Amino acid sequence: METTLEDRSRELEARIAGEPGAFRILTGDRPTGPLHLGHYFGTLANRVRLQRAGVELFVIVADYQVLTDRDVADNVSEHVDGLIADYLAAGIDPSKATIFRHSAVPALNQLMLPFLSLISVAELSRNPTVKDEIGASRQTSVSGLMFTYPVHQAADILFCKANLVPVGKDQLPHQEITRTIARRFNERYGPVFPVPDALLSAVPTLLGTDGQKMSKSRGNAIALSATEDETARLIRRAVTDADRHIAYEPETRPEVSNLVQLAALCQGRDPHAVAAEIGDGGAAALKKVVADSVNEFLRPIRARRAELMADRTYLRGVLAAGDEHANAVADRTLDEVRAAMAS
Numbered sequence: 001m002e003t004t005l006e007d008r009s010r011e012l013e014a015r016i017a018g019e020p021g022a023f024r025i026l027t028g029d030r031p032t033g034p035l036h037l038g039h040y041f042g043t044l045a046n047r048v049r050l051q052r053a054g055v056e057l058f059v060i061v062a063d064y065q066v067l068t069d070r071d072v073a074d075n076v077s078e079h080v081d082g083l084i085a086d087y088l089a090a091g092i093d094p095s096k097a098t099i100f101r102h103s104a105v106p107a108l109n110q111l112m113l114p115f116l117s118l119i120s121v122a123e124l125s126r127n128p129t130v131k132d133e134i135g136a137s138r139q140t141s142v143s144g145l146m147f148t149y150p151v152h153q154a155a156d157i158l159f160c161k162a163n164l165v166p167v168g169k170d171q172l173p174h175q176e177i178t179r180t181i182a183r184r185f186n187e188r189y190g191p192v193f194p195v196p197d198a199l200l201s202a203v204p205t206l207l208g209t210d211g212q213k214m215s216k217s218r219g220n221a222i223a224l225s226a227t228e229d230e231t232a233r234l235i236r237r238a239v240t241d242a243d244r245h246i247a248y249e250p251e252t253r254p255e256v257s258n259l260v261q262l263a264a265l266c267q268g269r270d271p272h273a274v275a276a277e278i279g280d281g282g283a284a285a286l287k288k289v290v291a292d293s294v295n296e297f298l299r300p301i302r303a304r305r306a307e308l309m310a311d312r313t314y315l316r317g318v319l320a321a322g323d324e325h326a327n328a329v330a331d332r333t334l335d336e337v338r339a340a341m342a343s
């Protein structure tokens with residue numbers, strides 16, 4: 001029988017529970033704006049859980065990757081501060097994690113060159129996530145970076161020899177490219193890199209308040225940093241349907257079920273139970289429950305985030321320490337790569 005990625009992820013979870021110290025995670029985000037609830041339940045909560053379980057965590061602030069779909073990285077240092085505040089407020093422990101950025105780690109970027117030689121143009125052209133991003137891009141022409149950033153992402157993962165990458169489904173094609181590059185490098189030059197596994201999140205993807213993919217550019221996302229009023233307003237405008245009876249039926253009633261799911265995640269309860277409680281209360285009652293649950297859940301995270309944003313010196317110190325550690329690790333790996341390729 002074929003093992004699916006879901007099976008593989010369950011198997012990995014069992015191994016992580018038994019031997020967390022055998023795993024190193026690399027994951028990260030583009031600094032293009034504040035993180036939202038989709039990020040929180042899709043990946044941030046998972047990172048925090050795995051870190052608390054004893055897995056080593058590397059988190060990349062993907063500042064060079066901002067330039068894949070736009071010509072200029074606007075407000076990048078403000079977004080970097082915000083991203084680090086989001087991470088720490090969500091519970092990532094900076095005394096154990098390495099939080100760093102692309103632009104501060106030259107040896108990581110240098111890996112891009114040998115890695116580009118290990119993958120074909122045809123393989124890069126087939127990547128469905130890159131195709132989607134090109135479709136949604138605000139640029140009139142596709143840059144070489146848009147086309148090749150999955151290779152850069154392989155450098156992000158392999159420079160620190162991460163063996164585990166918690167991802168959403170949209171990142172799976174990139175993950176395949178990373179695995180291909182690691183395998184081909186090892187075959188051609190000798191064993192240097194692990195072939196990292198993707199770890200899928202157990203939580204279904206949250207939709208935005210309009211029922212589409214949640215994203216900051218669509219204005220349908222609830223930012224961790226949003227105020228309680230902004231949150232309530234966004235949820236009041238959310239798309240629902242005409243049936244007053246509230247139920248959790250993701251296949252047939254995606255918008256209502258998504259709101260129920262959001263409340264359930266925030267309350268740490270089963271979505272069917274949350275829906276049953278609202279019963280025939282209709283969309284207005286549902287929205288009130290969702291807004292209250294989200295605001296209550298985020299209250300401590302928001303308070304902590306506001307404190308962190310008021311202390312930029314501290315935030316920048318966390319990043320500087322992460323950059324320093326990432327540089328030491330990247331220099332060591334680049335030395336191994338040079339030696340392997342020279343012999």
Ligand code: TRP
Binds near residue numbers: 026060157
């Ligand atoms: N592509 C990711 C995003 O858009 C960010 C990212 C960059 C990343 N490098 C990575 C994620 C390596 C996982 C592994 O959010």
